[in-house]
Amino acid sequence: MQRPLYLDHNATTPLDPRVFAAMGPYFTEIFGNAASHSHFFGWEAAEHVEEARQSIATGLGASKKESIIFTSGATECNNMVIKGLALAAKDKIHLITQKTEHKCILDSCKFIGSQGHEITFLNVNGEGLVNPEDIKKSIKPNTVLCSIMAANNEIGTLQPIKNIAAICQEREILFHTDAAQAAGKMSLDVEKNGIDLLSMSAHKMYGPKGTGALYVSSKAFSKLKPLFHGGGHERNLRSGTLNVPGVIGLSKAFKISLEEMERESERLCGLKNHLWQKIKKEIPQAILNGHPTQRLANNLNISFPGLKAADILMKTPSLAISSGSACTSGNPESSYVLGAITDNKARIESGIRIGLGRWTSKEDVDKAALTLIETVKKLMHR
Numbered sequence: 001m002q003r004p005l006y007l008d009h010n011a012t013t014p015l016d017p018r019v020f021a022a023m024g025p026y027f028t029e030i031f032g033n034a035a036s037h038s039h040f041f042g043w044e045a046a047e048h049v050e051e052a053r054q055s056i057a058t059g060l061g062a063s064k065k066e067s068i069i070f071t072s073g074a075t076e077c078n079n080m081v082i083k084g085l086a087l088a089a090k091d092k093i094h095l096i097t098q099k100t101e102h103k104c105i106l107d108s109c110k111f112i113g114s115q116g117h118e119i120t121f122l123n124v125n126g127e128g129l130v131n132p133e134d135i136k137k138s139i140k141p142n143t144v145l146c147s148i149m150a151a152n153n154e155i156g157t158l159q160p161i162k163n164i165a166a167i168c169q170e171r172e173i174l175f176h177t178d179a180a181q182a183a184g185k186m187s188l189d190v191e192k193n194g195i196d197l198l199s200m201s202a203h204k205m206y207g208p209k210g211t212g213a214l215y216v217s218s219k220a221f222s223k224l225k226p227l228f229h230g231g232g233h234e235r236n237l238r239s240g241t242l243n244v245p246g247v248i249g250l251s252k253a254f255k256i257s258l259e260e261m262e263r264e265s266e267r268l269c270g271l272k273n274h275l276w277q278k279i280k281k282e283i284p285q286a287i288l289n290g291h292p293t294q295r296l297a298n299n300l301n302i303s304f305p306g307l308k309a310a311d312i313l314m315k316t317p318s319l320a321i322s323s324g325s326a327c328t329s330g331n332p333e334s335s336y337v338l339g340a341i342t343d344n345k346a347r348i349e350s351g352i353r354i355g356l357g358r359w360t361s362k363e364d365v366d367k368a369a370l371t372l373i374e375t376v377k378k379l380m381h382r
Contacts, residue, residue, distance in 0.1 A: 069215075084226065208249040319371055
């Protein structure tokens with residue numbers, strides 16, 4: 001059986017061979033525990049971890065390498081921020097977020113809400129954008145954090161994080177952004193953009209699964225409590241033996257993504273527009289979900305009203321595409337992200353997500369367009 005064409009790069013990405021090569025020695029030769037301070041093997045591993053930490057800090061425009069905390073991924077980072085603030089709080093705190101955030105933000109907020117804290121879940125407009133004025137109006141005396149993702153994982157919409165961060169700075173509250181989808185795809189200079197906390201994940205940028213990093217500003221550091229205890233390996237904010245090969249892989253993947261970002265974004269945006277134009281020409285009733293221009297270069301989310309996304313996916317086994325977030329695709333419920341931008345049930349139920357990637361070619365896009373167009377037309381006329 002021929003393997004399907006992979007077009008779900010917003011769910012995960014294949015490991016770049018250059019990243020794989022960089023990680024190799026850390027499984028077999030440089031295998032020490034970075035927390036072993038009594039001998040060469042530990043010192044060697046720790047030295048390479050610190051080099052990776054510096055590289056990531058530089059890539060994020062952070063002034064101190066110590067601001068980078070290594071984790072298992074963006075989900076852990078997001079839990080560390082939301083729950084860490086709640087654990088550190090002596091009184092009831094208030095957090096602001098939006099309804100289209102990743103599940104790990106929404107569920108963490110709901111969890112601390114069940115512990116007596118207060119959460120404001122803001123609406124977004126029909127293109128998935130949050131209104132910065134709504135954030136300003138939502139701030140209360142006990143507001144400690146605003147968490148707004150840089151780029152949406154389903155519809156690709158980019159949020160005005162610099163404007164939002166400026167509001168937060170003015171009101172002296174922390175600003176956090178889940179940058180799992182954005183890191184390596186757009187500029188995320190934390191100091192220029194006023195970001196206090198930022199979450200990133202290696203496997204979204206052609207790095208290994210199970211590795212991520214949390215940027216923590218000096219202002220935010222003292223306001224967090226750790227979720228894990230037992231050694232305090234990462235500045236006492238996270239305990240646990242470091243995944244040294246994963247850390248190296250994250251650093252290398254981020255470095256490559258930044259070096260190739262401008263050229264790759266232009267290429268992917270061209271392919272995305274080409275794909276959308278071919279589909280829209282043949283199926284005029286197709287609807288683009290998310291902002292038409294302020295969106296990830298590689299992301300298309302399209303609805304075909306009158307059809308079911310599950311039927312489209314079933315009839316296109318040669319394409320690896322999805323009907324929403326990978327974290328919720330096993331859930332039979334419709335996309336809550338699409339539900340936040342429209343109340344049109346037919347549009348919500350027919351939404352599919354296409355994520356182009358580093359090795360997606362024009363031939364791949366043409367094949368995907370032909371397959372989708374033929375499938376959708378058949379389903380519409382059955």
